[in-house]
Amino acid sequence: MKQLFVFIRKEFYHVFRDRRTLLILFGLPVVQIVLFGFALSSEVKNIGITIFDQAHDLNSEQIVDRIKTSEYFILKESVNNYSEIEDRFQEGRVKCALVFPPNFGADLYRTGQAQVQIIADAADPNTAKILETYLSAIIGQYQHELNPNVKIPYQIVPTVRQLYNEEQNGSLSFIPGVIALIFMIVSTALTSVAVVREKEMGTMEILLVSPFNPIMVLIAKAIPYLVLSLIDFIIVLLLSAYLLDVEIKGSLLLLFGESILFIITCLSLGLLVSSVTESQQAAMLFSMMAMMLPTLLLTGFIFPLENMPKIFQVISNIIPSKYYYIIVKAVMLKGLGFEYVWKETLVLLGMTTFLLGLALKKFKIRLA
Amino acid sequence: MSDVQVNSLTKTFEKGSIQAVNDVSFSVEKGELFGLIGPDGAGKTTLFRMLTTLLLPDSGSATVNGMDIVKDYREIRRRVGYMPGKFSLYQDLTIEENLHFFATVFNTTIEENYNLIKDIYVQIEPFKKRRAGKLSGGMKQKLALCCALIHKPTVLFLDEPTTGVDVVSRKEFWDMLKSLKQQGITILVSTPYMDEANLCDRIALIQNGEIMSINTPENIVKSFPNTLYAAKAKNIYLLLKRLEADEEVESCYAFGEYLHFTVKTDGNENDLLNAIAERHPLDELELKKIKPTIEDAFIRLMHENTIKVTADGE
Numbered sequence: 001m002k003q004l005f006v007f008i009r010k011e012f013y014h015v016f017r018d019r020r021t022l023l024i025l026f027g028l029p030v031v032q033i034v035l036f037g038f039a040l041s042s043e044v045k046n047i048g049i050t051i052f053d054q055a056h057d058l059n060s061e062q063i064v065d066r067i068k069t070s071e072y073f074i075l076k077e078s079v080n081n082y083s084e085i086e087d088r089f090q091e092g093r094v095k096c097a098l099v100f101p102p103n104f105g106a107d108l109y110r111t112g113q114a115q116v117q118i119i120a121d122a123a124d125p126n127t128a129k130i131l132e133t134y135l136s137a138i139i140g141q142y143q144h145e146l147n148p149n150v151k152i153p154y155q156i157v158p159t160v161r162q163l164y165n166e167e168q169n170g171s172l173s174f175i176p177g178v179i180a181l182i183f184m185i186v187s188t189a190l191t192s193v194a195v196v197r198e199k200e201m202g203t204m205e206i207l208l209v210s211p212f213n214p215i216m217v218l219i220a221k222a223i224p225y226l227v228l229s230l231i232d233f234i235i236v237l238l239l240s241a242y243l244l245d246v247e248i249k250g251s252l253l254l255l256f257g258e259s260i261l262f263i264i265t266c267l268s269l270g271l272l273v274s275s276v277t278e279s280q281q282a283a284m285l286f287s288m289m290a291m292m293l294p295t296l297l298l299t300g301f302i303f304p305l306e307n308m309p310k311i312f313q314v315i316s317n318i319i320p321s322k323y324y325y326i327i328v329k330a331v332m333l334k335g336l337g338f339e340y341v342w343k344e345t346l347v348l349l350g351m352t353t354f355l356l357g358l359a360l361k362k363f364k365i366r367l368a
Numbered sequence: 369m370s371d372v373q374v375n376s377l378t379k380t381f382e383k384g385s386i387q388a389v390n391d392v393s394f395s396v397e398k399g400e401l402f403g404l405i406g407p408d409g410a411g412k413t414t415l416f417r418m419l420t421t422l423l424l425p426d427s428g429s430a431t432v433n434g435m436d437i438v439k440d441y442r443e444i445r446r447r448v449g450y451m452p453g454k455f456s457l458y459q460d461l462t463i464e465e466n467l468h469f470f471a472t473v474f475n476t477t478i479e480e481n482y483n484l485i486k487d488i489y490v491q492i493e494p495f496k497k498r499r500a501g502k503l504s505g506g507m508k509q510k511l512a513l514c515c516a517l518i519h520k521p522t523v524l525f526l527d528e529p530t531t532g533v534d535v536v537s538r539k540e541f542w543d544m545l546k547s548l549k550q551q552g553i554t555i556l557v558s559t560p561y562m563d564e565a566n567l568c569d570r571i572a573l574i575q576n577g578e579i580m581s582i583n584t585p586e587n588i589v590k591s592f593p594n595t596l597y598a599a600k601a602k603n604i605y606l607l608l609k610r611l612e613a614d615e616e617v618e619s620c621y622a623f624g625e626y627l628h629f630t631v632k633t634d635g636n637e638n639d640l641l642n643a644i645a646e647r648h649p650l651d652e653l654e655l656k657k658i659k660p661t662i663e664d665a666f667i668r669l670m671h672e673n674t675i676k677v678t679a680d681g682e
Contacts, residue, residue: 006472010461017460202456206515209420209450212473367422 003212007220014194015224021190029182029232033239036174044130048094049073052085057105063116063142067098072134089121096120096131175240176328177301180262180321182232184295187266188273189287191225195274196283205367214365222267229263230256249335258331258341261348262324266291268355269320275362295321323348371523371554372396372419376428379414379577384426388414390577391428396556396570401549403568404558405666411577412558413453416527419556420450433522449521451512453528459501463492463511466500467518474519484551485514488544506537513544524548526557530564542567562663573666580669585662592660592668594618594630597641602651610648617644621667628664 015021049067053060068075076094079085088094099117101107108114118135120128195218198204207217233256240246248255269291277283296302298316305316316322323344330336338345372395379389389411396402404412417423419432421441430437432444457466467489471478482489488510495503500511509529516524526545530538542564545555549569557568565571565585572582581588601607604627611620611629620629631640641655 003472003475006469010458010465010469013461013465014458201459202452202454203458205417205420205422205452206450206456206470207473208422209445209448210470210473211446211475366424367417 004216004220007212007216008223011194011221011224015228024190025186025228025232026235028185029178029235030239032178032182033175033236033243036178037239037244044127044134045072046074047072047096047127047131048076050076050085050088050094050097051078052080052082052097052099053078054102055100055104055106059105059108059114060100063098063100063139066138066142067135070134070138072131085119094121095124095127096135098135173329174301175236175244175246176325176332177296177299179233179236179259179328180295180299180301180324181292182236183229183259183263183266183324184287184292184321186229186232187225187263188270188291189284190228191221191267191270192273192277192283192287193280194225195221195271196277196280199274199278200280208365208367214363215360218271218360218363222271225267225270226260226263229266230260233259248332250331251337254338255328255331258324258327258345258348261345261352262320265320265324265348265352265355268352268359271359272355272362275359275364294319298322299325301325320348320351323351370395371398371400372402372430372432372556374415374419374428374430377415377418377425377430378427379411379418379423379425387577389418389425392574392577392579393428394572394579394582396554398554399549399552401545401555401557401567401569403565403571404556404574405560405562405565405571405662406558406574407560410574412574413527414577415574416450416525416556416558420448420525421445447522449516449519449524451516451524451526451529453531457500457508457512457515460499462497462499463503464496466511467514470515471518476519478518481518481520484520484548485517487547488517489514491540504537505533506540509533509537509541510544513541517548521553523554523556526555528558528560530559530561538564562661562666565662571662573662573669575666575670575673578673580673581665588662588665589660592665595634595637596658596660596664597629597631598623598626598656598658599629599644600626600652600654601648607648607650607653610650611644614644614647619668619671623663628658628667 015025051064051067053064064075067073076088079088079097082099085097085099088097097119099119101115101117104114104116116139118132120131122128198207198217204217208214237248241248270287273283273286273290277286294315298305298308298312298319299322300316301321305313305322308316327341327344327348330341374392374394377389377392378387380387392411392415394402404415406412414423418425419430419437421437421444424438433447435443437444458469461469467478471481478485492503492507492510492514495507500508503511513526513529516526530541533541538561545557546567549555559565565588568585570582570584571588573580573588581591583591599607599611604622604625608620608622608627611617611627616631616633618630618632620627622628634640637657641657645653645655
């Protein structure tokens with residue numbers, strides 16, 4: 001027991017004395033959360049808009065005022081002709097423009113109908129579509145306020161609720177994915193590198209020619225990374241809660257339990273990688289290619305699985321992170337209990353048992 | 369009873385295409401300092417790895433402390449000390465941490481066997497807070513030896529412990545081995561340096577996975593059959609070419625700043641050298657009779673082996 005303790009302490013020395021490992025361990029979660037939370041956000045906010053107002057009457061200015069007060073748009077300097085609009089688009093300062101024709105207000109009152117033109121930069125079609133919707137909504141609302149008493153005889157009003165994420169917080173959907181990714185990096189990549197380093201340095205030879213049980217080498221390697229992964233998990237949860245205002249709905253205990261299970265899956269993968277590779281680079285590459293890419297692409301975390309060709313959907317079933325992703329989404333974002341995720345948990349448990357068994361079996365007690 | 373007994377041990381790599389160790393047999397007595405002398409790639413490391421249970425032999429058997437290297441590998445691992453050729457300690461741990469770690473892994477404490485490593489450890493103790501990666505080659509070897517000794521092994525395997533170490537540290541290292549031997553520890557050491565062979569009780573000359581000769585260093589030198597001569601000239605390359613072409617010369621090879629050669633028919637030394645000087649009147653020619661060294665014996669055996677192999681091939 002004392003041997004194991006001293007071995008684990010040695011592993012922590014390795015981690016805390018290597019700046020690169022430390023950076024990956026504690027820099028990565030922060031960078032990923034900040035990156036996905038702010039930079040790669042799919043939310044549309046603070047979009048530059050320019051106005052080409054040829055009317056300059058009360059109505060056009062009232063509409064512009066509403067746009068100005070909306071948090072979605074930032075009003076940029078107005079323009080005086082179409083070619084200037086083009087220039088602004090090309091400079092990238094604005095993503096949309098609103099054009100009022102010369103007799104906007106007059107037309108509205110005289111003919112009961114006026115036109116306004118929305119021009120959006122469709123180089124990014126999703127954003128353009130969202131901007132169009134926002135602007136139409138602002139104009140529609142204004143129109144409704146102009147004639148508050150008019151009743152359309154038959155009216156269907158759809159009320160929309162975006163469940164589990166009512167405020168459309170874009171951070172929500174990626175956090176489970178980021179957590180899975182971090183576990184893959186820390187538990188799979190770093191652990192495999194840590195074992196292979198012993199082989200590369202030749203220290204494995206000494207460890208094997210000692211009374212220390214070879215299997216204990218694996219356990220002593222795995223435990224520190226289990227602890228470090230959990231610390232990372234807590235960092236991500238804290239960042240999500242306090243930096244991105246994500247509410248963690250489900251039971252924390254369940255979340256931790258499921259996470260420990262998934263960390264053990266990743267650790268088993270890491271140990272497996274270490275027993276089939278001989279150099280640190282190979283271990284790193286193998287972890288990245290075989291483990292992280294599928295996690296990124298085939299768990300539904302960035303690209304929805306439903307849109308993929310059948311074959312990829314089938315392949316995704318053997319990727320452990322897919323199940324973890326489903327579990328975390330259910331527990332953390334929907335607040336569901338164990339009764340809703342037991343199937344996924346069971347699959348994950350089965351995979352872990354298999355991988356761990358394989359890793360232990362593949363571990364070489366000799367050199368060749 | 370001998371501490372290490374090796375019977376016809378054979379090991380091949382790459383599905384038998386590379387013969388690393390070929391039918392090797394020898395035995396090492398308790399408390400003996402036994403040297404495996406041979407160039408890089410001779411099979412020394414493979415042999416050590418089989419004896420330390422890290423590799424399984426293709427055929428043959430061996431015992432360490434009377435225990436079989438295949439069956440009783442657990443027990444052997446408990447008892448022997450092993451220092452691999454590559455410096456194998458944790459570079460990012462300090463001297464103290466390394467020693468403490470290995471002591472614990474071997475189920476012992478530094479205090480328990482301190483007397484065994486004391487002589488060596490006091491030399492590196494002033495730097496005990498320094499990381500192993502920042503140590504000089506000599507200090508690294510001393511630390512590695514301390515770590516290999518900390519559990520009081522019955523047999524110590526040292527794989528090229530002095531490779532890459534300066535001359536002074538090498539000498540110190542061998543002095544340490546002698547004092548360890550006096551404490552009754554059987555030591556097997558491999559080295560590519562022929563000058564270190566003289567410091568062993570017995571040596572095995574190994575080449576291409578085969579042992580060419582096993583004896584005490586003195587006997588190996590004594591067994592050199594011919595008289596050995598050294599030659600030197602201003603143009604040493606020309607001299608080498610001419611001696612190789614000389615009918616009377618049996619073998620000739622470069623050895624440091626001299627050429628060493630033997631002749632086919634030994635006779636009166638002075639007559640012989642005069643005759644050679646007459647046949648090859650080169651500038652600054654210097655000829656003398658010398659005592660053969662282990663390296664001369666090794667080169668001779670190697671040469672004979674090659675001839676034998678060629679003859680077998682025909």
